Amino acid sequence: MANWQEVNFDGLVGATHNYAGLSYGNVASAKHKGMVANPREGALQGLDKMQHLRDLGMTQGILPPHDRPHISTLRNLGFTGTDAEILVNAYRANPALVANLSSSSTMWTANAATVTPAPDAADGRTHFTPANLAAMYHRSIEAPTTGRILAAMFPEGGRFAHHAPIPGGVHMGDEGAANHNRFCADYGEVGVSLFVYGRGAFEKADDLTYPGRQTLESCHSIFAQHGVNPHKMLLVRQNPAAINAGAFHNDVVSVCNKNVFFYHEEAFEDPAFLCEQIQKAMGDVEMQFVKVPAAKVPMADAVSSYLFNSQLISTPGRDGMTLILPTEVEETASTKAYVDELVASGGPISNADYMDVRQSMRNGGGPACLRLRVALSDDDIAAMGSNSIITDDLLGSLRTWVKKHYRDRVMPEDLGDVSLMEENFTALDELTQILKIGSVYDFQRA
Ligand code: SUG
Numbered sequence: 001m002a003n004w005q006e007v008n009f010d011g012l013v014g015a016t017h018n019y020a021g022l023s024y025g026n027v028a029s030a031k032h033k034g035m036v037a038n039p040r041e042g043a044l045q046g047l048d049k050m051q052h053l054r055d056l057g058m059t060q061g062i063l064p065p066h067d068r069p070h071i072s073t074l075r076n077l078g079f080t081g082t083d084a085e086i087l088v089n090a091y092r093a094n095p096a097l098v099a100n101l102s103s104s105s106t107m108w109t110a111n112a113a114t115v116t117p118a119p120d121a122a123d124g125r126t127h128f129t130p131a132n133l134a135a136m137y138h139r140s141i142e143a144p145t146t147g148r149i150l151a152a153m154f155p156e157g158g159r160f161a162h163h164a165p166i167p168g169g170v171h172m173g174d175e176g177a178a179n180h181n182r183f184c185a186d187y188g189e190v191g192v193s194l195f196v197y198g199r200g201a202f203e204k205a206d207d208l209t210y211p212g213r214q215t216l217e218s219c220h221s222i223f224a225q226h227g228v229n230p231h232k233m234l235l236v237r238q239n240p241a242a243i244n245a246g247a248f249h250n251d252v253v254s255v256c257n258k259n260v261f262f263y264h265e266e267a268f269e270d271p272a273f274l275c276e277q278i279q280k281a282m283g284d285v286e287m288q289f290v291k292v293p294a295a296k297v298p299m300a301d302a303v304s305s306y307l308f309n310s311q312l313i314s315t316p317g318r319d320g321m322t323l324i325l326p327t328e329v330e331e332t333a334s335t336k337a338y339v340d341e342l343v344a345s346g347g348p349i350s351n352a353d354y355m356d357v358r359q360s361m362r363n364g365g366g367p368a369c370l371r372l373r374v375a376l377s378d379d380d381i382a383a384m385g386s387n388s389i390i391t392d393d394l395l396g397s398l399r400t401w402v403k404k405h406y407r408d409r410v411m412p413e414d415l416g417d418v419s420l421m422e423e424n425f426t427a428l429d430e431l432t433q434i435l436k437i438g439s440v441y442d443f444q445r446a
Helices: 027-031 039-055 071-076 083-093 095-100 143-153 216-226 240-244 271-282 299-305 327-331 333-344 378-382 392-405 412-416 418-435
Strands: 004-011 060-063 113-116 126-130 160-162 180-183 192-197 233-237 254-257 260-264 288-292 311-313 321-326 349-355 371-377
Touching: 004 039, 004 311, 027 299, 039 060, 039 321, 039 349, 039 392, 071 083, 083 095, 083 412, 083 418, 095 412, 113 216, 113 371, 126 143, 126 216, 126 371, 143 160, 180 254, 192 216, 192 271, 216 233, 233 271, 254 311, 260 271, 299 327, 299 333, 321 327, 327 333, 327 349, 333 349, 371 378, 392 418, 412 418
Parallel strands: 004 060, 126 160, 192 233, 260 288, 321 349
Antiparallel strands: 004 371, 113 126, 180 192, 254 260, 311 321
């Protein structure tokens, strides 16, 4: 019997990480606009999180950052000349455009793609669809590179299948795994998929003040592309009140692992009905629902602390599941008290580990945003086509690489700096060799 596990592929923070306040509806991104960012600290915080999961006995993977500033988009927009000339001219003409093309938003790999593991797909392969991320301009440029990276890591063929991002722009907005939950008895068993959307493609959605980034139609298309059994898939609209409170992805108000669903009581309009549907689709496998009442954790605290943007994991060495939480949860009175009570309650979640991922949190990305979950068998892992599974050696090389190339200070005003671009492209050249990922980037250097 093959051994299955859920592997977390964490996105590495990029060298141009900064706070430009680009994401409308993402409260943290707006709040920290203009702050000085520390890409080096951000990348090292991410590597510490990866190390912690590895220390817990988990198989941990990594996804590289993309090339930023994205010069090839500027070329497509009509800028000409060398990379340096293009950057200087574009920054002079339109600094906001350059800021959008410099974001390190690819670190939030929960938005990289939607993944259907092999047991849930009709053809028994693992399916990947890069998210089109059409809702935010700075993220809408991610999908082609993401597709190339995933194809290098999981070679198309008998085990892995790759699809094009859903076409149709904002109407067919898709934000990937951040809105996708998979329930199962064990990772290698057939599971039930729950996709959470914010609006219909052609609806006005007058009840939303912030964008509903995920559409019902894109969810349907992904299930169809992946060949998911219609009896094993569920679709539900996120509570518009939660989107308006700043929960721009469902992983800000819920998280699941195996047969446990941990969610805020206001995440969905009719949670009791939803839980009934999930249990029905799961059949004999008994679900455990952990509903967090608003009376204990107000929605505003859930959004500011990112309680639900935690990773819920089953570790080999511990009884009960573990939550990997951002330190902000420990610093917020209501969420700290709730988590203390939860782990003492004798329920399915019995451990809470806090991690400092503050550089990412200030842009609205917690522990769960930083990882793409892929359920894989040992044979699948052996068939991977790159050096993307974390080992002590790889962690050591990546720490050295970050310290060699990353600045400890980047402000929005630095984004027109040609040397920052050059430093990043040099770093990425080296990274493709460390990760043995091949030519996945768009920049071309002499
Ligand atoms: O898409 N922030 C990201 C955060 C993504 C979080 N992901 C999950 N919840 N899964 C976003 O809003 C801010 C970038 C800036 O403002 O510079 C940003 O893109």
